[in-house]
Amino acid sequence: MQTGIAGYGVYAPMNRITVDEIAGVWGEDGVSKSRGLNVFEKSVPDPDEDTITISVEAARIAMKMSRLAREKIGAVYVGSESHPFAVYPSAVHVAEALGVTPHVTAADLEFACKAGTAGMQMVFGLVAGNIIDAGIAIGADTSQGRPGDPLEYTAGAGGAAFVIGKDNLVAELEGTYSFTTDTPDFWRREGAMYPSHGSRFTGAPAYFRHVINAANGLMEKLGLTINDFDRASFHQPNGAFPLKAAKILGLPLEKIEDSLAVKYIGNTYSGASIVGFARQLDLAKPGERILLVSYGSGAGSDAFSFIVTDAIEDARKHGVPVDKMISRKRYINYATYARYRGKIRMK
Amino acid sequence: MSIADYWRLEAPRFRLEATKCEKCEKLYFPPKVVCPQCGNKELKKVEISGKGKLISFSRIDKPADEHTYVAPYYVGIIELEEGIRLSGSLVDLGDKEPEEGMKVEIAFRKYYPVGDEGVIYYGYKFRPLLMSLED
Structure with a gap:
């Protein structure tokens, strides 16, 4: 029996700060920064929001769309690089909030920005192997950029959740393939407040090498060409990298443009590629084939091919459109942003 | 607690x-x-259901120490669709003031972290309808 996605949900906090507002604080040209990054604004969590709360909200939407009984859920994985606890899983909070405990396996995952898709692969494996009926994989983050660092313009907050199973499928999995190496382009040491990165080293040997090789590896494995895909979503650290990757692969830009939630909510790290994928699912017609390729620094990419089913049109009535999350917003200034993100040290 | x-x-x-x-x-x-x-x-x-309407509300400017990180904020009395009344903080109001009779739903949020190293308490708060397509 085919495995696939039975429901999906996206959550983004409603606060926004514009690239122009951040640039103004650091004496940079906001218009030029925004154009270069292809990002206009980013989401900022309220002080009482974190990866756990975002994960719960996204998973509740995904469960509602799937219409699966909670007893069917046998696994909950939360991928993030901003788990609120170093020890005390985000996944148990999510499982408890969804009411799927205690007959469930749960774990937190970390692989920079691809921990969410790593969780999806794990659930697909458990479902395909008939070990569980269905499971939930989530990628969510509230990552930080050091004040004045280029990352500060894009580090947003949000996440996506997927209920994976064999019943009520809105998209069937055709196959998945990963490309992984040890590439030190971005890291955060234990206890460090902000991540560090290798500046330009994050491009060619890191993001592009892994995304392109994962996409090509998947196509070779499935006997497909880039022309077989109707839509795509790649990891989106900014709005420029995925467009460049599409160009390298020979994918028409209009097939990836709809995925670029990064322009409006920033880079949601573990959520980024899958928030874009969810937006493509919102817009896709039955029968369309979607290419999803994540990227996590360190480094690796997971590529997936999905075929959208006829059931998606009815299922959407039970979900919440990604655009609804993007369009609800409240603009904040840099001072409020600094307070909300704990950038003002009180002691 | x-x-x-x-x-x-x-x-x-x-x-x-x-x-x-x-x-x-x-x-x-x-x-x-x-x-x-x-x-x-x-x-x-x-x-x-977690859906209901706002019956009454109050703005908190000087909360207990553990809640200062979200101040100022509103708390409200909510009547759920099932007739139960309960109190809770109001979130995601944007720049709007709450209004009596406003439709709300539960949101999952942090209550408060216990210091820098203690546990973080989570639970329900209320926000204007978001998850429902009715609004």
């Missing part, structure tokens, strides 16, 4: 778990073990 108290209240605070008396049909939130109305001990666990 002790860790034990928090843990005991997780089901109602995480997912609005209530109990319903199977004899007199009375619904209780927070959940009860014995029905105070008819004395029945056979109470069934049920989850309530």
Whole structure:
């Protein structure tokens, strides 16, 4: 029996700060920064929001769309690089909030920005192997950029959740393939407040090498060409990298443009590629084939091919459109942003 | 709040778990073990919708120390669709003031972190309708 996605949900906090507002604080040209990054604004969590709360909200939407009984859920994985606890899983909070405990396996995952898709692969494996009926994989983050660092313009907050199973499928999995190496382009040491990165080293040997090789590896494995895909979503650290990757692969830009939630909510790290994928699912017609390729620094990419089913049109009535999350917003200034993100040290 | 108290209240605070008396049909939130109305001990666990309307509200400018990180904020009394009334913080108001009669739904949020190294308490708060496509 085919495995696939039975429901999906996206959550983004409603606060926004514009690239122009951040640039103004650091004496940079906001218009030029925004154009270069292809990002206009980013989401900022309220002080009482974190990866756990975002994960719960996204998973509740995904469960509602799937219409699966909670007893069917046998696994909950939360991928993030901003788990609120170093020890005390985000996944148990999510499982408890969804009411799927205690007959469930749960774990937190970390692989920079691809921990969410790593969780999806794990659930697909458990479902395909008939070990569980269905499971939930989530990628969510509230990552930080050091004040004045280029990352500060894009580090947003949000996440996506997927209920994976064999019943009520809105998209069937055709196959998945990963490309992984040890590439030190971005890291955060234990206890460090902000991540560090290798500046330009994050491009060619890191993001592009892994995304392109994962996409090509998947196509070779499935006997497909880039022309077989109707839509795509790649990891989106900014709005420029995925467009460049599409160009390298020979994918028409209009097939990836709809995925670029990064322009409006920033880079949601573990959520980024899958928030874009969810937006493509919102817009896709039955029968369309979607290419999803994540990227996590360190480094690796997971590529997936999905075929959208006829059931998606009815299922959407039970979900919440990604655009609804993007369009609800409240603009904040840099001072409020600094307070909300704990950038003002009180002691 | 002790860790034990928090843990005991997780089901109602995480997912609005209530109990319903199977004899007199009375619904209780927070959940009860014995029905105070008819004395029945056979109470069934049920989850309530989490949707309701705002009955009354108040702005908190000077909260207890553990809540200063979200101040100022609003708390409200909410009447759920099932008729239960409960209090909770209001979030995601944007730049708008709350209004009596406003439709709200539960949001999952942090209550407060216990210092820099203690546990973080989570549970329900309320926001204007978002998850429903009715609004």
